[in-house]
Amino acid sequence: MKETLLTVEGLCGGYGAHFALKDISFAIKKGTLTGLLGANGSGKTTLLKMLCQQMKHEGTCVLSQKEADAQEGLILEQLSSRRLARLVSYIPQRTGITVSMAVLDVVLMGFQPVLGLLERPGRAQRQQAQQALEMLGLGAYVQRDFLSLSEGQKALVLLARTLVEDSRLLILDEPDSALDLPNRYGFLSRIAGLIKERESGGILSLHDPQLALHFCHQLILMKEGRLVGRICPEVDPLPEMEAALGQIYGPVTLVECAGRDKRRRLALLWEQQKDLTPDRGQEEER
Amino acid sequence: MDSYRRYKRTGWLAAAILLVIGAFILSLFLGKYPLGLADLLAGDTQAGKVFFTLRLPRTIMAVAGGFGLGAAGWVYQMVFRNPLAAPDVVGVSSGASAGAAAAILFLSAAPALVTAGAFIGGLLAVLLALGLSALAPGKGHGTIVLAGVAVHSLAQTVLMFLKLAADPEKELASIEYWIMGSLNAVTLTKIGVPLLVCAAGLVVLFLLYRQIQILSVEEGEARLLGVSVGRMRLLVLLAATLVVTAVVSVTGLISFVGLLAPHTARLLIRENGKTALWLGGLVGSILLCGADMLARSVAAAELPVSIFTSLLGAPFLIYLMMRRGGWE
Numbered sequence: 067m068k069e070t071l072l073t074v075e076g077l078c079g080g081y082g083a084h085f086a087l088k089d090i091s092f093a094i095k096k097g098t099l100t101g102l103l104g105a106n107g108s109g110k111t112t113l114l115k116m117l118c119q120q121m122k123h124e125g126t127c128v129l130s131q132k133e134a135d136a137q138e139g140l141i142l143e144q145l146s147s148r149r150l151a152r153l154v155s156y157i158p159q160r161t162g163i164t165v166s167m168a169v170l171d172v173v174l175m176g177f178q179p180v181l182g183l184l185e186r187p188g189r190a191q192r193q194q195a196q197q198a199l200e201m202l203g204l205g206a207y208v209q210r211d212f213l214s215l216s217e218g219q220k221a222l223v224l225l226a227r228t229l230v231e232d233s234r235l236l237i238l239d240e241p242d243s244a245l246d247l248p249n250r251y252g253f254l255s256r257i258a259g260l261i262k263e264r265e266s267g268g269i270l271s272l273h274d275p276q277l278a279l280h281f282c283h284q285l286i287l288m289k290e291g292r293l294v295g296r297i298c299p300e301v302d303p304l305p306e307m308e309a310a311l312g313q314i315y316g317p318v319t320l321v322e323c324a325g326r327d328k329r330r331r332l333a334l335l336w337e338q339q340k341d342l343t344p345d346r347g348q349e350e351e352r
Numbered sequence: 353m354d355s356y357r358r359y360k361r362t363g364w365l366a367a368a369i370l371l372v373i374g375a376f377i378l379s380l381f382l383g384k385y386p387l388g389l390a391d392l393l394a395g396d397t398q399a400g401k402v403f404f405t406l407r408l409p410r411t412i413m414a415v416a417g418g419f420g421l422g423a424a425g426w427v428y429q430m431v432f433r434n435p436l437a438a439p440d441v442v443g444v445s446s447g448a449s450a451g452a453a454a455a456i457l458f459l460s461a462a463p464a465l466v467t468a469g470a471f472i473g474g475l476l477a478v479l480l481a482l483g484l485s486a487l488a489p490g491k492g493h494g495t496i497v498l499a500g501v502a503v504h505s506l507a508q509t510v511l512m513f514l515k516l517a518a519d520p521e522k523e524l525a526s527i528e529y530w531i532m533g534s535l536n537a538v539t540l541t542k543i544g545v546p547l548l549v550c551a552a553g554l555v556v557l558f559l560l561y562r563q564i565q566i567l568s569v570e571e572g573e574a575r576l577l578g579v580s581v582g583r584m585r586l587l588v589l590l591a592a593t594l595v596v597t598a599v600v601s602v603t604g605l606i607s608f609v610g611l612l613a614p615h616t617a618r619l620l621i622r623e624n625g626k627t628a629l630w631l632g633g634l635v636g637s638i639l640l641c642g643a644d645m646l647a648r649s650v651a652a653a654e655l656p657v658s659i660f661t662s663l664l665g666a667p668f669l670i671y672l673m674m675r676r677g678g679w680e
Contacts, residue, residue, distance in 0.1 A: 120572050151578030162570015164433050166624045175566055179578035184559050209357050211623065 068095040071267040072129050072235060073139065077116055079123035080109070080291065087112055087123070087291045094235075094267045094284070096130075099258050101278035102271040104288035104314055110271035111159075113288070114239050117269065118156050119143060129153060129235060151179035155233040157224045159240045166213045169204065169223055170195055176230040191230070198226040202256070218249035225256065236261065238270035242277055250274070254281045275311060279320075279332045289314050299332060307332075361627045364620050368634035372415060375641040379411040382645050409540045412547070414641040417535075417599040418609055420550045422636020424592040425610030426617070426629050427557055430568040431588055432497065438610050439596040442496065442589060443503035447477020448600045450507045453514040453527045461526045463537045467546065467601045470530075474597035477503050482586055496589070532656035533604035535644045546598040553595035554633075557588070561626055564588055607658045609636050612665035619672040639665050 072094040080086030087109050094100050102110045115121040119142055128139035142150060163172060173195040174187045199205055202222045212223060221241060228236055242250045258281050261268045272278045278285055279299045287295035287310055295310035304320045311318050317337040325331050381387050391399035428437040439445055451473015452466050459465045484499040518524040566579050574581050617631035618624050643660035
């Protein structure tokens with residue numbers, strides 16, 4: 067049984083009376099990836115913002131200590147922004163970097179939480195940043211202008227930044243939205259591998275349930291600000307998962323199959339609803 | 353590839369430094385009163401006087417002021433994440449103009465008083481804009497821009513009233529002349545305090561370079577990198593604005609240097625790091641020093657320096673823009 071990394075309890079709050087998250091509780095285990103699924107406006111981004119402590123809320127997020135003997139977890143709500151930055155790193159949907167700067171400088175920003183106000187990244191840190199970029203296949207882009215990169219490369223640079231941050235919890239907001247198919251799978255498998263290797267944890271909101279079923283150890287289903295279901299794609303029986311996913315997508319069928327690596331995979335078929343126009347064919351997402 | 357970039361960077365920096373030195377020396381010996389090195393060394397008292405009370409302070413002010421405006425311009429563009437951001441965004445220039453006009457109107461047109469008035473006016477405008485934005489609930493960089501626009505138009509209104517009240521023969525002319533900007537009236541006694549303030553602000557900016565770079569990132573992302581965005585932005589803007597106010601209070605309004613210099617630097621070295629900050633400052637020095645030399649030698653009368661900063665800077669910027677489209 068894996069240890070718990072993050073325990074989220076009773077998250078409530080939101081934007082006035084119109085929209086609010088209601089009593090969200092779940093846990094993330096070490097070395098695993100948790101996916102957030104839900105329609106637009108179901109509260110995925112709001113939940114992530116609360117986890118990052120960028121939005122006021124009730125309830126607590128408790129991160130377990132790195133040392134095994136530490137009993138008490140760290141309550142994220144009570145940490146200073148510097149401390150929080152060391153523990154949690156965040157990759158936004160689209161990066162907020164709109165001013166051109168060198169790729170290396172972007173990665174070096176990852177050292178911000180450990181550097182003093184006037185301190186500069188040292189030689190070792192520059193090397194570490196360079197290595198992170200090389201590991202992700204961006205060794206040739208170190209001095210390039212970040213803005214000139216493709217979306218897929220930008221996502222990898224931001225991943226390199228979180229690599230040097232060495233944080234315990236990685237939060238990603240719809241990492242699939244700007245990427246094409248190979249980049250989506252490549253990017254997410256790197257993240258999954260990284261999290262497993264470092265025994266950290268990740269939580270990401272996704273639009274594509276196929277992708278979520280493929281990479282996530284746990285899926286949290288959201289609808290109108292509530293948590294309406296929680297599934298573990300690796301172990302839960304298919305009918306149960308179908309019923310849970312059905313709450314947010316309408317009727318779906320899950321098909322069990324194997325890829326070339328013989329690994330068990332799940333394909334999601336979206337079923338036509340009766341009241342839709344009959345001549346549109348079934349949409350199959352693979 | 354990397355070493356090529358490094359050579360290119362150092363090359364441009366070295367060229368800029370040489371040009372600044374060249375402009376500095378040329379500016380010392382250029383002007384209405386013919387001055388040669390021989391006269392100076394020969395101990396000609398008249399020449400010495402011209403040199404030390406007129407040429408030297410003026411040249412120092414042009415080089416230092418240009419550097420300050422250029423470097424501060426880079427900072428504004430980063431912090432507001434807007435390539436068109438300039439000191440005007442936070443209302444500095446109009447505040448300084450109103451302050452200078454008030455001094456001319458209520459005290460006298462004595463240069464030292466006008467400088468003090470402009471400095472206080474500019475500072476008040478910035479503090480008002482930053483204070484307002486700190487009080488507002490959002491605290492985003494949009495709030496600062498809005499507060500700046502409000503303060504800017506407020507200062508413009510005050511300036512208009514002052515102009516209406518001014519005696520059109522003398523005071524109004526002084527106000528207009530100040531607004532057009534000139535290094536004509538720069539003397540040794542006037543530049544001491546402003547240069548110190550300018551230097552202090554620049555030191556803060558260069559030390560906080562890494563923070564400024566992170567401030568150019570979207571707020572939530574920056575905060576999760578561990579920067580207290582609100583406070584840091586306030587500090588950086590205050591430092592940048594101090595630099596601008598200090599310069600402008602001596603020279604009057606100088607247009608375009610803060611906008612053109614950083615862009616020119618970026619286009620030359622095609623990057624936006626610390627070298628761009630340095631080069632932006634140096635380009636500002638060259639631009640202002642060159643413009644000042646033209647302003648005092650083209651016509652029989654002194655011309656406003658802003659005419660030439662734009663006249664020199666704009667075509668060069670356009671050339672750089674056309675040379676190769678965008679970044680690589």
